[in-house]
Amino acid sequence: MSDTGRGSPFAPHTDAETTAMLDAIGVENQEALFDIPEDVRFDGEFGIAPRSEREIRREIQLHLDRDDDLTAFLGRGHYDHYVPSMVDHLADRSEFLSSYTQYQPEVAQGFLQALFEYQSMLVELTGLEIANCSMYDGASALGEAATLALRARSVDGTRVLIPELLADGRRAVLENYLAGTDATIERYPMADGNADREALADTLADDCAMVYAENPTVRGTIEEGLSEIGELADEHGALFCLGTDGVALSLLEKPANVGADVVVGDAALGLGASGGLGLGLFTTHEDFLRQVPGRLVGVGEDSDENRAYTLTLQTREQHIRRERATSNICTNQAWVALRAAMHAAWLGADGLVGLAEDCVTNARDLADRLDDIDGVEAPAHDRHHFREFTVRTDRSAADMREELEDEGFAVHAIDDHLLQFCVTETNAGQIDELAAAVEVVA
Amino acid sequence: MSFDVPDDRGYMESHEWASDEGGTARVGISDFAQDELGDIVFVEFPDEGAEIAHDEQLGVVESIKAVSDLYSPVSGTVTATNDELLDAPELLNDDPYGEGWLVEVDLADESGLDELLSADEYRDQIE
Amino acid sequence: MRYDQATWTREDGDENADTYEPLLAEKRSTEVAVDESPLPDDLTRESVALPDPSEPELARHYTRLSQMNYGVESGPFPLGSCTMKYNPKFTEDVAALPGAGTHPARSAASTQGTLELRHHLQTYLARIGGMHSVTLQPPAGAAGEFTGILVAKAYHEEHGNDRNEIIVPESAHGTNFASAALAGYEVVSLPSAEDGRVDVDALEAAVSDDTAALMLTNPNTLGLFERDIEEIAEIVHGAGGLLYYDGANLNALLGRVRPGDMGFDVMHYNVHKTFATPHGGGGPGAGPVGVVEELAPYLPSPQIEERDGEYERVEPEHTIGKVHGFAGNWLVLLKTYAYIARLGDSGLTDTSAKAVLNANYLASQIDYEIPFSPFHHEFVASADRDAADVAKRMLDYGVHPPTTKWPEIVDEALMTEPTEAETQAALDQLARAFNNAADDSDEALETAPERTAAGRIDQADAARNPRLSWQALDN
């Protein structure tokens, strides 16, 4: 195989084969197979030079090397948890990686079973009965939850209540998912980092389709009155959608126990920092089974009366219901779901709970360390925290963020005098260095 | 293939039937319809007490690979629903004119039944 | 015993076991009480029960599952419209390079290398599509459609146009309808002409002041090039609408025709089809969106722009906002970049040539009617009996079958797209599978498959009694 040949290195034809195939078809040359009017043909060049594997790896590595080598204490929805080697090696098996959606279940039992196991783990973690086998990310899962609420709620109400403090990405994506509806998005206030339940009670009314809350919140605080929100939503016939993540779920209150109707979020399992590539969780109650977006794996029997897995209830989906489908999603994040299930199984219940507990103690330790530094107050909110927390600064947070970069650390500046730090097991070893750097810039 | 089309009821072009039960009508889907759909896995129909109107949407039937809207052959008030179908939608396949009935309707206007296709007319349509 | 892909039989050779590989939960599970956590009890759950296998057990579990799964490397995979081509290994390594996946909230100043790569990919895609600007944010084809339609909507709103309809050909992919509806549009379905292409007269009748856009893929889902594309563009533009290109079929045109040159205003690229990023059993993919200059101000935020050698995140003037929580499926996009770089101009052009050659060669070797031609990278054969049964039987001949029963314009459709990556020998193997299935008895078809890990699955039962988790299983 030529390294940078004339054609595609992934089209295996020899010249003799090409000729034989053209003969079999009965045409002179390849060009004769194209039924394209002259007018629209492209006779220019893209100016993209073919490169060898080796060159491309080097080229990309050189680009990546231009990124500053910072230790990131970043979170706000995208978390860097350590993923065991086993996950890469097994998920990369080409039978998984290079397979398609399981439209022929008889030759896709392996992936289907893995997705079924993924769904089951989410059922355990959330206490809700139905989990789909992935959404793009937490933001689109939230958007899907809102459109579900608008369809499923019998009373006509179009207000969707979201917390005032919410990751920009989630809010902006939600707005787009609702752009085609008459729903209005309203923000309810927060009190010291958590939902202001009194204010929420005042604004929540029978014309609300959905109330959204997060646990942990975008600032890492742990909500203290979720069941009150669940009851409030229930009183008014609004759906209660809870945002969380795969690790937090193993420790914090079980969503079913606080009255959540839909649980969404980014998995935070299966992939570490990956530039935003993630996995959207979506779980809900059995009552909404026929309103669920995306794919569902179910159990059935094969012709030998053995247990077999298959995609099911597909009449909800775009390829059958077209413009009346519950969602437009087709390609999803199945392989990331496979990885997340592997990761969770590798950790086991003990490991997962332990990881979640570390998210509490590591954040607490770092906050304690920072609080000792003059010019910063940590955490800014008098709450329990999970993984991340905000820090009040005397100096400009933006300036401090920039100076921390010079010291080798990436953190969030989220307001004039607020920084945000996120700790996981991947950066917990560097909290001494971080604290020292904060001391320098504070 | 020939389909069962009993003479004792009227039909819609959209393959629903209604039979005269004296003031009320029973409503279902035809043998042809169930065959076209294939294995039916889910049905949705209005609750008792719902008002329905001729040629307006009555409900939905789903098979594995298709979703079909049902249209009401008659106008009136739903007085009974065949809840057996919720657990055993296959009754629609197995016995579309008997145990697979969908709803019973208290007719707003009994002459409504006369406007439906006769068995012969419907047979012509599906042949 | 079933299935020659795997060397094992039922659990320990026990013919009575009803499963090949038990569920994780059936192996070993532990319930852990959450009682000594660092949080007050009222903030925590009581317990968690999860499978708890050792790593060696897990490795075996997933290996066995993988052996019950057919991928592109298992054999031919001519799934029409899905472009199941070989996924080069080196792109996986590239995506796993140290530093490939930084946190998306990292500052622009500290990630100039990554931003430069993103910018290069935007530029590559813009050139390949004949577009002015490209966003990398949409995480799949359908998300690209949704993004593109939102861009069109924002454009119309900015120009004071009140348009509420999107026209979609009947034979289009389901996501086109669903994406238009999600964006709040009425969907007007356009019947095909006798020759399988857009019915230009019907289009003329369908467009109006209400038309926001026409969504089209070209070649269409029958593999036919919409030869009247310039006239179609004129009609849609004449009515004040925009032309949307569904890039699912771009593999057929690489280097020969660019959507921008055909008159399309907005398009998505399906990188998990055209640019060989792995489908991953259903995802993740990516669906970058390209637009002409006039629509660039509406693209999602941020766009990556270069100023004096510095790469910046910029908010387009009339941006539609965001369509992904972060910056899209970045690692997938990185594989896309590597693939395009590997091929370059000559490889891209050769890709479309060989994709079309392979489809036409395969078509010439099978004994099936193919009602519509001349087709390009894919063709739709008519099975003349239940297409789903034919597909199941093809599994027994060791290949993956085509897409079945779509587009509906062909009776019992077998939508077949071999891709450029198959050898003549593999295509001959595929043709034998087609032809053997055609010769097989009805009974053989109805009882197929017999050589797969599972026999034919009772879909009706699975849908009538949904059991969607191991908690829902009786035993």
Ligand SMILES: Cc1ncc(COP(=O)(O)O)c(C=O)c1O
């Ligand atoms: C013609 C066509 N359009 C759109 C799509 C949707 O793309 P995706 O699955 O990436 O969302 C597909 C993919 O299946 C397709 O074949």
